[in-house]
Amino acid sequence: MSEALKVPTMAQYTAEGKQPEVLFWVGCAGSFDDRAKKITKAFVRILNKAKIEFAVLGTEESCTGDPAKRAGNEFLFQMQAMGNIEVLNGYQVKKIVTACPHCFNTIKNEYPELGGNYEVLHHTQFLNLLLKEGRLKVEGGKFKGKRITFHDPCYLGRANGEYEAPRKLLEKLEVELIEMKRCKSNGLCCGAGGAQMFKEPEAGKKDINIERTEEAIKTQPSIIAAACPFCNTMMTDGVKGKNKEGDIQVMDIAEMIANAEDL
Amino acid sequence: MNYLLNILFLLALFVGIGYFINNIKKIRRNILIGKNINRFDHPKERFKNLLFIAFGQSKLVKRPVSGFLHLVVYLGFIIINIEVLEIIYDGLVGTHRAFSIFGGFYDFLIGAFEILALLVLVSVILFWVRRNLKKVKRFWNPEMKGWPKNDANIILYIEVVLMTLFLTMNAADYHLQQLGVTHYAQVGSFPISQFIAPLFNSMTDSSVILLERFAWWLHILGILFFLNYLYFSKHLHILLAFPNTYFGKLTTYGKFPNNPTVSSEVKLMMDPNVDPFSTPVETDANATPEKFGASDVMDLNWVQLLNAYTCTECGRCTSVCPANITGKKLSPRKIMMDTRDRLEEVGKNIDKNGEFVPDGKQLLDDYILREELWACTTCNACVEACPVSIDPLSIIMDMRQYLVMEQSAAPVLLNGAMTNIENNGAPWPYNQMDRLNWKDE
Ligand code: SF4
Ligand code: SF4
Numbered sequence: 001m002s003e004a005l006k007v008p009t010m011a012q013y014t015a016e017g018k019q020p021e022v023l024f025w026v027g028c029a030g031s032f033d034d035r036a037k038k039i040t041k042a043f044v045r046i047l048n049k050a051k052i053e054f055a056v057l058g059t060e061e062s063c064t065g066d067p068a069k070r071a072g073n074e075f076l077f078q079m080q081a082m083g084n085i086e087v088l089n090g091y092q093v094k095k096i097v098t099a100c101p102h103c104f105n106t107i108k109n110e111y112p113e114l115g116g117n118y119e120v121l122h123h124t125q126f127l128n129l130l131l132k133e134g135r136l137k138v139e140g141g142k143f144k145g146k147r148i149t150f151h152d153p154c155y156l157g158r159a160n161g162e163y164e165a166p167r168k169l170l171e172k173l174e175v176e177l178i179e180m181k182r183c184k185s186n187g188l189c190c191g192a193g194g195a196q197m198f199k200e201p202e203a204g205k206k207d208i209n210i211e212r213t214e215e216a217i218k219t220q221p222s223i224i225a226a227a228c229p230f231c232n233t234m235m236t237d238g239v240k241g242k243n244k245e246g247d248i249q250v251m252d253i254a255e256m257i258a259n260a261e262d263l
Numbered sequence: 264m265n266y267l268l269n270i271l272f273l274l275a276l277f278v279g280i281g282y283f284i285n286n287i288k289k290i291r292r293n294i295l296i297g298k299n300i301n302r303f304d305h306p307k308e309r310f311k312n313l314l315f316i317a318f319g320q321s322k323l324v325k326r327p328v329s330g331f332l333h334l335v336v337y338l339g340f341i342i343i344n345i346e347v348l349e350i351i352y353d354g355l356v357g358t359h360r361a362f363s364i365f366g367g368f369y370d371f372l373i374g375a376f377e378i379l380a381l382l383v384l385v386s387v388i389l390f391w392v393r394r395n396l397k398k399v400k401r402f403w404n405p406e407m408k409g410w411p412k413n414d415a416n417i418i419l420y421i422e423v424v425l426m427t428l429f430l431t432m433n434a435a436d437y438h439l440q441q442l443g444v445t446h447y448a449q450v451g452s453f454p455i456s457q458f459i460a461p462l463f464n465s466m467t468d469s470s471v472i473l474l475e476r477f478a479w480w481l482h483i484l485g486i487l488f489f490l491n492y493l494y495f496s497k498h499l500h501i502l503l504a505f506p507n508t509y510f511g512k513l514t515t516y517g518k519f520p521n522n523p524t525v526s527s528e529v530k531l532m533m534d535p536n537v538d539p540f541s542t543p544v545e546t547d548a549n550a551t552p553e554k555f556g557a558s559d560v561m562d563l564n565w566v567q568l569l570n571a572y573t574c575t576e577c578g579r580c581t582s583v584c585p586a587n588i589t590g591k592k593l594s595p596r597k598i599m600m601d602t603r604d605r606l607e608e609v610g611k612n613i614d615k616n617g618e619f620v621p622d623g624k625q626l627l628d629d630y631i632l633r634e635e636l637w638a639c640t641t642c643n644a645c646v647e648a649c650p651v652s653i654d655p656l657s658i659i660m661d662m663r664q665y666l667v668m669e670q671s672a673a674p675v676l677l678n679g680a681m682t683n684i685e686n687n688g689a690p691w692p693y694n695q696m697d698r699l700n701w702k703d704e
Binding site: 059071073110193197 | 518591644660663684695
């Protein structure tokens with residue numbers, strides 16, 4: 001972590017009469033949650049390294065409304081959505097990248113009808129694009145040959161059919177990817193979606209994140225790779241709950257790439 | 264000639280099919296209790312889904328064992344039923360095996376039917392073993408007690424009876440053909456039933472003829488019974504799977520519909536040109552305000568109600584539901600079964616009263632508990648797993664919407680998160696002005 005992060009805002013770009021290539025939508029978890037902030041920074045370090053002209057909305061960003069909508073509060077959701085769309089359209093944003101599959105899903109699928117039309121990419125998709133265009137190089141580095149399992153986020157996988165982008169990045173990192181029995185379209189939820197993150201679980205035999213972590217542990221990984229800040233929290237808690245935090249790390253793929261490069 | 268049998272046959276057909284049509288009309292009426300939703304767009308894509316998912320059973324084969332067995336029963340069922348055409352013709356006209364005029368092709372058909380019948384018989388027995396002895400977990404959830412469990416077995420028994428009658432009928436026919444009994448010309452080929460035929464060797468010709476007629480009659484009556492049993496059974500899917508896959512959700516699973524009434528309200532609120540103190544420009548002052556979400560079946564749309572009638576109660580959805588797997592009350596299959604049960608109740612109410620008279624019950628609380636609704640993670644696993652394109656999640660979401668927007672009855676913590684979103688643009692109590700602080704931390 002040598003250099004300071006360069007994180008320009010849309011307001012700054014506009015003041016200079018310029019337009020960035022892409023808007024980085026940080027999201028609430030990425031902005032405020034201690035664990036997720038590390039993912040945000042790792043992703044920014046990659047963007048800085050690849051010299052991508054990006055900007056954030058900063059204090060002009062607000063919750064996409066995903067948890068409100070999934071909790072059943074359509075009114076609050078649309079208030080949030082239309083407020084955000086007003087800001088985004090005001091800056092004439094065309095392309096958005098985000099490290100949160102929930103933000104990704106909401107902006108990509110639910111904003112267009114409300115007047116927000118953008119090209120929206122999940123960070124794993126965006127990083128693949130950079131690789132393809134030769135603007136970013138990823139090599140195994142310290143992850144080469146490590147046993148790693150990948151937990152599919154529901155809102156990237158089943159909800160949007162993207163199973164390959166994160167796996168391609170893991171392939172680039174030359175890890176030994178061990179799939180869990182329930183993976184890709186059969187992947188098991190971490191338990192956070194549908195606003196569950198913000199409430200107590202209903203009574204049952206077990207918490208969902210424990211069920212999923214147990215499955216991940218069965219693959220005997222040194223790292224559980226994630227691609228969603230909420231899954232990350234759930235799986236990290238799960239690993240702690242199973243007293244495995246000494247052996248198993250939970251890492252976002254962006255963190256892995258940034259670490260492989262010692263960024 | 265004696266026309267009594269032909270008349271009896273016509274009568275049986277008339278009653279059987281008439282009653283069936285009546286049931287179908289009832290189902291149609293009940294489904295149309297639902298709200299309107301446009302699912303007539305993209306006919307090509309929809310037709311493709313019908314072809315692949317319903318005819319091709321593309322989702323079923325994801326579980327190879329049950330998928331394969333189901334394919335056998337399904338193909339057997341469809342193909343063997345070609346035979347019914349001949350039975351109906353014979354029954355009405357008084358001929359015997361009228362289609363044998365097709366010669367070699369007829370032999371081939373009957374032979375194929377027999378082999379299929381045997382395969383169906385074997386598959387159905389394996390299904391029975393799986394369901395009753397092997398304790399496949401998804402058949403033992405609480406919602407599968409009582410009628411649903413019996414229903415599943417009854418269907419298997421009906422299939423066994425129908426297939427056995429078919430083979431007995433053929434065996435007796437073959438036996439009589441070999442003896443050159445009049446009316447029993449040497450037609451068809453009987454690769455399976457020829458091995459049953461020797462059992463009749465000690466019987467007199469007339470009793471074998473009686474047996475043949477008996478099997479023939481029971482077979483067609485059994486089919487008519489089966490047709491009418493459907494309405495009361497999860498087996499309705501053999502008909503409704505086709506329209507249901509056609510009208511299924513086409514957009515990505517992650518996209519939940521935006522409520523247009525809410526959109527216009529929010530737009531109005533955010534429009535700086537609207538004078539907030541002017542009287543609202545409501546066009547229809549008497550219009551009852553729209554009810555948000557669903558607390559009963561009439562608040563759901565017709566596709567959701569069609570879903571409920573189509574559900575096969577297979578439990579694939581429940582077996583992949585993270586909430587159910589971890590012991591919560593939520594079971595997406597139960598959501599569908601409850602919706603159907605309540606819809607039936609509403610239908611009976613209409614039958615009795617001419618229109619729906621409030622009965623002090625509703626889908627919410629009387630059937631589906633809040634505890635079930637709040638356990639859902641909206642992970643879409645149930646939607647992905649359903650072999651007939653049912654969307655239990657959409658019903659859960661509509662009912663949550665009712666709870667929150669009409670009743671303000673969200674769990675306390677969730678209410679807190681929503682207040683935070685409203686006040687400071689994040690589900691946690693952080694100030695929006697601190698949103699970029701991470702950069703310097
Ligand atoms: S969407 Fe809800 S009901 Fe369906 S499988 Fe996931 S948690 Fe269960
Ligand atoms: S909703 Fe679909 S998967 Fe679930 S029980 Fe019914 S048919 Fe089976």
